Amino acid sequence: MIIATAVEIADRRAGRLGDKYYAGRARSVMNRNFTAFKSSTWLVVLSGFIEPVLYLFAFGFGLGQFIGDVEVSNNVISYAVFIAPGLLATSAMNGAIYDSTWNVFFKMHESRLYQGMLATSLGPLDVALGEIAWALLRGLIYAIGFVAIVAPLGLIPSWWGILAIPASVLIAFGFAAIGMAITSYISSFQQMGAINLALLPMFLFSGAFYPIEVFPESAQILIKALPLHHGVSLIRGLTLGEIDISLLGHAGYFVIMIALGLFFTTKRLTALFMR
Amino acid sequence: MTTNLIQAHGLTKRYGDFVAVAGIDFHVAKGESFGLLGPNGAGKSSTMRIIAATSQRTGGDIKILDKDPNLHGPQIRAHLGVVPQQDNLDTELTVEQNLFVYGRYFGLSSSFIKNKIEELLDFAQLVEKRDVKVDALSGGMKRRLTIARALISEPDILMLDEPTTGLDPQARHILWDRLFRLKEQGVTLVITTHYMDEAEQLCDRLVVMDKGKIMAEDSPAGLIKTYSTKEVLEVRFGSERNAEMSEKLKQHCERIEVLPDRILMYADDAEKVLEEIIKQGIHPITSLVRRSSLEDVFLRLTGRSLIE
Structure with missing residues (x-):
């Protein structure tokens, strides 16, 4: 067998569209993350999975006892059924943001990992895609785990609910792409703290725990502009089996987030490490 | 294809108003060990980044294996092994x-x-x-x-940016030995350094850089021959008296440099110069006869020391 050299491998892609930015090897970046993951502590991994489950038990079953049933678009459902999709969307957001902000910030500024990657025949888009794809793979596993727990408890009334798994990966993709783009513009830990500050109100007010109709019209418009509201609405529509055209709108919001996030991340990585 | 792996003409790099590399010409031949010698901020690292296709030049031309790094980054980087100034190993692995x-x-x-x-x-x-x-x-x-x-991809060119900065003497010698082996195997090396002993040990040919420009280019021995004498006599009189003594010493050597802590007297036979000045009744506190080094070349070219 003839073994291809690094030069032959790189030359195969020469002349293709975007060959300056993409070498077609985002998977080698994922391979790196998998290798690091194998030797990391499982506690960190487990915590990402356990968080939404704890919320579900505390609020869905604990607080839910006092709240009783809720009425959503002429459907009467238990409070746990109401918040389960909200928690799935929220945990997709949190996981993706954690991976794409703190992790990326560390690799960019502390361990200088990306400089090392970009000294090879990889391009900046390989790095961005590889990092995001890894975050999504983790998100996928968390989503499957969550659905596997809540479905037997009867918290996903509709079979459409199975689509909540790919939907939460889409949500994670959107947040990861934007998170990585924002992180690439940030240069200090203090600024990183501001990201968390923006996430908390979104978590509390986006309709995960109660319908946003409780707020005045003007506040609702603001909430509807934020991404988590679209994530919660998308997944809730699927788990409750309320399928209509608005779900496509919610999904479209995340498609735009992904496109913008990838564009700015690649642009910024190029500016930072290729200037 | 030419035998030059790297060929640069008028290479320029600006960051806003600051000119890091001010129009330099150089080439690196296959199998050669080529050095960029200069103090911090001379433009060595900027030049290295342009060669490594991780920085876009702002003027002039450069071809690496006949390719333009501004256009063919990944293809060029496939030919290179890069050893950056600061370690960026993967600490999780x-x-x-x-x-x-x-x-x-x-x-x-x-x-x-x-x-x-x-x-x-x-x-x-x-x-x-x-x-x-x-x-x-x-x-x-x-x-x-x-x-x-950096060698995992069997690169045509190994790029080393300040390879031994921050290492203790023993670790430096081990590293030099390893790099020397690579040189013997015919790997093309491009090295930046501000240590003249390192440049003398490892480089077949080097350019002396200062403020973004190339001041001189030759083999280490050639540079010393052109810009310095065979030997140097270093004398000390205490920092207050150095300037005053230099007037009296001038006539005894080819060239004289007065540094804050010592006087350097350049001559082909420094031992003889020392005898002469002692005969004249001049007694330095300490004296040292040594061979000229690239440090002396740099001092001659720029009027400044390499390590400041």
């Missing part, structure tokens, strides 16, 4: 994993990388450390691993 993962970035097959790792661990004297995480390595080991990592 072990020594062996670092090499494997890096090889995968180039798209190399697992079987190729696995064989190569055995060879490189041996070369870098890290066989026993293969399962150790990078954080537990000494500075010298980390550097050797970084060099091994």
Whole structure:
């Protein structure tokens, strides 16, 4: 067998569209993350999975006892059924943001990992895609785990609910792409703290725990502009089996987030490490 | 294809108003060990980044293996092994994993990388450390691993930016020995350094850079021959008297440099100069006869020391 050299491998892609930015090897970046993951502590991994489950038990079953049933678009459902999709969307957001902000910030500024990657025949888009794809793979596993727990408890009334798994990966993709783009513009830990500050109100007010109709019209418009509201609405529509055209709108919001996030991340990585 | 792996004409790099590289010409031939010598801020690292296709030039021309780095970044980087000034090893991984993962970035097959790792661990004297995480390595080991990592893709050109800065003398000598072996195997080396002993040890040919410009270009011996005398007499009279004494000493040597702490007297026979001044009744506190080095060349070219 003839073994291809690094030069032959790189030359195969020469002349293709975007060959300056993409070498077609985002998977080698994922391979790196998998290798690091194998030797990391499982506690960190487990915590990402356990968080939404704890919320579900505390609020869905604990607080839910006092709240009783809720009425959503002429459907009467238990409070746990109401918040389960909200928690799935929220945990997709949190996981993706954690991976794409703190992790990326560390690799960019502390361990200088990306400089090392970009000294090879990889391009900046390989790095961005590889990092995001890894975050999504983790998100996928968390989503499957969550659905596997809540479905037997009867918290996903509709079979459409199975689509909540790919939907939460889409949500994670959107947040990861934007998170990585924002992180690439940030240069200090203090600024990183501001990201968390923006996430908390979104978590509390986006309709995960109660319908946003409780707020005045003007506040609702603001909430509807934020991404988590679209994530919660998308997944809730699927788990409750309320399928209509608005779900496509919610999904479209995340498609735009992904496109913008990838564009700015690649642009910024190029500016930072290729200037 | 020409035998020059790197060919630059009028190469320029500006960052806003600041000119880091001010229109330099140089070439690097296959199998050669080429050095960029100069103080910090001379433009060496900027030049290295342009060669490594991780920085876009703002003027002039450069071809690396006949390709333009502004247009063919990944294709050029496939030919290069890069050892950066600051270690950027993957601290979450072990020594062996670092090499494997890096090889995968180039798209190399697992079987190729696995064989190569055995060879490189041996070369870098890290066989026993293969399962150790990078954080537990000494500075010298980390550097050797970084060099091994850069060699995983069997590069045509190995780029070393200040390879021994921050290492203790013993670790430096081990590293030089490893680099010398690579040189013997015919690997083309491009090295930046502000240590003249390093440049003399490793470089066949070098350019002396200062403020973004090339001041001189030759072999280390050639540079010393052109810009300095064979030997140097270093004398000290205490910092207050150095300036006053230099007037009296001038006539005894070819050239004189007065530094804050000592006077350098350039002559082909420095021992004789020392005898002469003692005969004149001039008694320095200390005196030292040594051979000229690249430090003297740099002093002559720029009026400044390399390490400030």
